[in-house]
Amino acid sequence: MTPNRPTSPYSLTRFLIEEERAGHIRPDLRLLIEVVTRACKRISIEVGKGALGGVLGDAGTPGQASINVQGEAQKKLDVIANDVLMEANAWGGHLAGLASEEMDHSVPIQDLSPDGSPAGNYLLLFDPLDGSSNIDVNISVGTIFSVLRCPEGVTKPADEHYLQPGTEQLVAGYCTYGPNTTLVLTIGHGTHAFTLDREIGSFTLTTRGMRIPEETQEFAVNMSNQRHWQPPMQAYVADLLAGKTGPRSKDFNMRWVASMVADVHRLLTRGGIFSYPLDAKCEAKGGKLRLMYEANPMAMLVEQAGGAASTGRQRMLEVTPTGLHQRVPVFLGSRNEVEAAVRYHREHDVEAAI
DSSP: OOOBOOSSOOBHHHHHHHHHHTTSSOHHHHHHHHHHHHHHHHHHHHHHHGGGGTOOSBSEETTEEOBOTTSOBOBHHHHHHHHHHHHHHSSSSOEEEEEETTSSSOEEHHHHOTTOOOOOSEEEEEEEEETGGGGGGTOOEEEEEEEEEOOTTOSSOOGGGGOOOGGGOSEEEEEEESSSEEEEEESSSOEEEEEEETTTTEEEEEEBSOOOOSOOSEEEOOGGGGGGBOHHHHHHHHHHHTGGGSTTOSOOEEOOOSOHHHHHHHHHHHOOEEEEOOBTTTGGGTOSEEIIIIIHHHHHHHHHTTOEEEOSSSBGGGOOOOSTTOEEOEEEESHHHHHHHHHHHHHHHHHHHO
8 A cells, every 4th residue: 555645735733633523533632742743843953953052962960971760871952852842741731741751750740830730631651852872973863752541530640640551542653853854643543754844844744644564674673782682583583684595585684773763764664673672681671662652652653554563472552561661672563574573482482381
């Protein structure tokens, strides 16, 4: 199925209004999406300034980088992007609370809005600047976000109210900040791409109904971790590298940007599989990538585009979260290739159980 590329300008606002009229989203959810995407436009401007805006390098004092809840050094733009999203969503009245990869705990909207702005019906989760380690070398980075419904009767949500499986997501999306700024969005009715028209300052629909090819010959993985991988991942990648003479009977190319939004955007555009498997370095934490801020929203986008997403042993969107910053292994992209990776894990587990 060939994606539908509009022949005339078709704004994000028009798209969301038509989705509202079709009964796919409520008016308050439409307005929330517009607030988040406006914040992404601000972040795009800050990213685009680079060294001219003094936004490169680590946050914190000279010689002492600021460390976030993940135990990672924060970049200046991590902090800026987080602040932009917090400020943009503090007053709109659409949120009950929000949670960020950069913060220890979720924040009820009342704590952000001392003037008494009303609390809304939704919970927002976001990774304000994914791939921020690449900022200083001018490689694409991005913002990932997800929206859940606030449980009924909860007026001041706490961390436990966010622990909903990915199947409960109402909205998922990301913005990539690169040669152009692209918004990829799903509200549960397909995955769609919008490009920021910098001259008029608005997102324009450029691909309606993105579709990931079921077959692929591209894979994305951090090969420097190969020695730490578990046996099923070792076997899977060994067969990919064996090419036409191996059991897969075709040559594969490897691509790796080390910015999840860039790697996922590539596979949404032309197919592929993105993998961050469990390995000896991250096994104690459960994986490398965050379920709530990265894996779940990306899984929803990929599934809505005809792809698949798994931990290697379970459908990603069916994982029951146990913590706000829970980590998981990730396999997502072209359906048949994700199923192949899962098969290697399943067959290994069966043999190990004998």
